[in-house]
C-alpha cells in the first residue's frame with residue numbers, strides 16, 4: 001500500500017500539456033537544500049491519505065482529468081508503487097512520474113507502466129552531494145537517468161537552478177553532458193523559496209539575471225529546451 005502525504009486535485013504544470021492530479025508519495029532519503037516539500041521527507045507522514053481515498057477521488061474525476069502524476073518525496077522508494085499505478089491505469093488515466101532516479105532498479109520496474117517521466121538532474125553527477133547532502137547520490141542519479149533513456153518513455157529532464165549551488169559553467173557542463181547522453185527534452189527551472197527551509201538559500205534567493213542568458217547557448221543541443229522562471 002502506498003504511503004501518500006498529499007494530493008493535488010488538479011494541476012496544469014506538473015505534467016506539461018496535461019490536466020493531472022498529483023499524488024505526493026511520502027519519504028525521501030536525500031536532503032536537497034532547496035527541497036520545497038520537507039514534510040514529505042520522513043518515511044511516515046503526519047497526515048497520510050489512505051490509498052482507497054485517492055482511488056475514490058479519482059473515480060469521481062474519470063473523464064475530467066487526463067492523467068495522474070506520482071510525485072514526492074521519492075515515489076520509487078515504495079514497493080506499492082507499481083500496483084498503485086496499475087490501479088490508476090485501470091480507471092483510464094495516463095500515468096506520470098516525478099523522480100530523482102535514485103533507485104534505478106525500482107525505477108526500471110515501473111517505467112513500462114508509465115507514459116511520461118519528469119526526472120530531476122540536480123547537478124553535474126560528480127557534484128551531487130553539494131545539493132543533496134547524500135554521498136553517492138550522483139552515481140545513483142546517473143544510473144536512474146540511464147534507465148529513463150534506455151526505456152524510450154517520453155521524458156523531461158529538469159534542473160533547479162540556484163546561483164549558490166550551480167553557476168553558469170556548471171549549467172553549461174551539465175547541459176552538454178546530458179545532450180551527449182541522449183536527453184531530448186531539458187528544462188532549467190528557477191529556485192523557488194516557497195517551502196524551502198534553508199534560510200541561506202532563501203536569502204541569496206533568485207538569480208539576479210534571467211536564466212535565458214545561459215539557455216541561449218544551450219537550447220540547440222536538445223529537441224526541446226525551455227526555462228521556467
Ligand code: SF4
Pocket residue numbers: 028029030031032034035036037040041072073074100
Ligand atoms: S529528492 Fe526531492 S523530495 Fe527528496 S529531498 Fe530532494 S527535492 Fe526533496
